[in-house]
Amino acid sequence: MRITSIEIIETCIPLPHPYKLSRRYGFLRDTKPVIVKINTDEGLCGYGETDPMGKFTGETPETVAAVLKEDLVPAIIGEDPTNVLMINQILESMVRDNHMAKGAIDMACHDLLGKAAGMPLYRVLGGALYEDIPIMGSIGGGTIEETVAAAEKVRNSKYHSIMVKVGGDPVHDGNRVLAVRDALGKDYPIIVDANQGYDMAAAMKFIGIAKEADPVLFEQPIDAENIEGIAAIRQKCGVPVSVDESILSYRHAQEVIRLGAADVFSIKVCKNGGVRNSLQIIELARSKGIDILFNSMIEEGITQAASLNIALTVSNLYEYGHAYFSPLRLDADITNYCSNIVDGRVKAPEGPGLGVEILDDVLDRYVSRRVTIEK
Ligand SMILES: [Mg+2]
Missing domain, CATH: 3.20.20.120 (Enolase-like C-terminal domain)
Structure with a gap:
């Protein structure tokens, strides 16, 4: 299996009620997950997500999207996503730290690993x-x-x-x-x-x-x-x-x-x-x-x-x-x-991989930017 293209999908999803955290963070009114969709030559696709909050995690939605686009994604197009050890090794070689950006790819590769095996990831x-x-x-x-x-x-x-x-x-x-x-x-x-x-x-x-x-x-x-x-x-x-x-x-x-x-x-x-x-x-x-x-x-x-x-x-x-x-x-x-x-x-989810289905019509309502990177 080879990676043919990767979509980087930035989203913004409101909370119906503001969520008050400590004095350091104040009120949260929305979350900005960055979704990674890995497409493959075998027709399977894998999804990863990361949920940065700058004051908490250091990384922000903007840094995650930039590091994915500029550094990480171009380095793994054409690789086998089910070889997650090799994928992680490549990611580590491209940029230091940036755990959340790398983690979104790792998650999508694990989704594909399970889907390729026809098993939930925990199995x-x-x-x-x-x-x-x-x-x-x-x-x-x-x-x-x-x-x-x-x-x-x-x-x-x-x-x-x-x-x-x-x-x-x-x-x-x-x-x-x-x-x-x-x-x-x-x-x-x-x-x-x-x-x-x-x-x-x-x-x-x-x-x-x-x-x-x-x-x-x-x-x-x-x-x-x-x-x-x-x-x-x-x-x-x-x-x-x-x-x-x-x-x-x-x-x-x-x-x-x-x-x-x-x-x-x-x-x-x-x-x-x-x-x-x-x-x-x-x-x-x-x-x-x-x-x-x-x-x-x-x-x-x-x-x-x-x-x-x-x-x-x-x-x-x-x-x-x-x-x-x-x-x-x-x-x-x-x-x-x-x-x-x-x-x-x-x-325990029953479906293969992460065991969830993406509701594209719902996702589309919250997308702020979508970029597709191919070879
Ligand atoms: Mg905590």
């Missing part, structure tokens, strides 16, 4: 350890009343845990988490995520209040680069800590492990550079006793399906649920991914 990766995965809902910032209303919606959706976004005023955030505990009862797992919004003092002040609500996890309390600081918080705060923004690559994961800064890694298949790089980080974590929370950017069904195919194969899966409802918070899903969500869980 190509060795099989599934689970029939389905419990979903973690998440809610943005707001008043106490808004927070409680959003939390009740998560529970009513039958999700198995909730991620409460904090990282603003530490006292208000602490009180919001206490109100969520009151509303959801004593056994509902609560994860808090500060998205780098605190400094050390604010993080400790927040968790000092929120601890009464017995959160099961405290994600990314402070700046992504301050791994020593996160390790110190983990030592002192009495709540398990996860890192998200701090781990984009394998090298970051090694550093977090060396400094003892995390109990859990938040893996996002696009943030972590595609299927292969994610699997390598996950295996490193497993060998060190670190669990994996499958988390998501504001992403569509292609990225979610890639993430799900990986999660089904992972033994060190975090126990309280995973972020597999992302397209439901958007104006539309450009795929049929959400049909896999039933009663607060997401089922």
Whole structure:
């Protein structure tokens, strides 16, 4: 099988309601997935997606599209996309870092690998350890009343845990988490995520209040680069800590492990550079006793399906649920991914490759630019 052409499809998909994150990120009003469609001489095509957010991931939709167009895509036209090791080697040789741009191609090649084998990707990766995965809902910032209303919606959706976004005023955030505990009862797992919004003092002040609500996890309390600081918080705060923004690559994961800064890694298949790089980080974590929370950017069904195919194969899966409802918070899903969500869980997809179909008529409504590169 050979790659004949690759389409780079830039999109902009609104959120029906603005999503308030930490003070560092502010409000999200839309997401801009970049889709890669690989066409082949055998008639099969593979899809990849990446969901950049400059303040979070370093890369932006514009840098991803430029690096794909100028550097990565021209280097792999004519190659065999099912030889994903060779494809990754070529991508690595073309440009340093740029994990998200490379990851979109890696994802599309894994889609083709599964389609060529006539199997779902998780079977190509060795099989599934689970029939389905419990979903973690998440809610943005707001008043106490808004927070409680959003939390009740998560529970009513039958999700198995909730991620409460904090990282603003530490006292208000602490009180919001206490109100969520009151509303959801004593056994509902609560994860808090500060998205780098605190400094050390604010993080400790927040968790000092929120601890009464017995959160099961405290994600990314402070700046992504301050791994020593996160390790110190983990030592002192009495709540398990996860890192998200701090781990984009394998090298970051090694550093977090060396400094003892995390109990859990938040893996996002696009943030972590595609299927292969994610699997390598996950295996490193497993060998060190670190669990994996499958988390998501504001992403569509292609990225979610890639993430799900990986999660089904992972033994060190975090126990309280995973972020597999992302397209439901958007104006539309450009795929049929959400049909896999039933009663607060997401089922293993049955179709070959990533196991989702692209809804071209829906996709067309959100395309801002489309470029096709051929030999
Ligand atoms: Mg996070």
